[in-house]
Amino acid sequence: MKIRKYIIVLFCLLVLLSGCSSGGIKDIPGDYYPISCSDEDGNEYELEDERLHLDEGGTGYFFFQDNMYELLWKYEDGVFYFEDSSGDVFEGIFNNGKISGKYFFDYFYEFRKGKSK
Numbered sequence: 001m002k003i004r005k006y007i008i009v010l011f012c013l014l015v016l017l018s019g020c021s022s023g024g025i026k027d028i029p030g031d032y033y034p035i036s037c038s039d040e041d042g043n044e045y046e047l048e049d050e051r052l053h054l055d056e057g058g059t060g061y062f063f064f065q066d067n068m069y070e071l072l073w074k075y076e077d078g079v080f081y082f083e084d085s086s087g088d089v090f091e092g093i094f095n096n097g098k099i100s101g102k103y104f105f106d107y108f109y110e111f112r113k114g115k116s117k
Helices: 002-018
Strands: 030-039 051-054 059-064 067-076 079-084 089-095 098-103 107-113
Touching: 059 079
Parallel strands: none
Antiparallel strands: 030 051, 030 107, 051 059, 059 067, 067 079, 079 089, 089 098, 098 107
């Protein structure tokens, strides 16, 4: 009987701890603005009117240089991923309202949720 109590307590702790993450899929939808963009050589790029818009259900848009690219996104096992309508892929992480990772071939972006600069 004591073992059963320990198992129940352990299960409750696991449920509580699983809610203490840096953000789940329900926290992702919204507008994101790039706060940095660089290539693998460390060259920084000027950020214009770029915006990443993510809808619930895994769809969205990336606005880049007066073009709008539709995209499909997903968040699984701590990895945030999207592919845009031109076939370019982003893979990175979502953490506390920020999305950071690699886009295109060698561009490293960091996006912040909320208002632009």
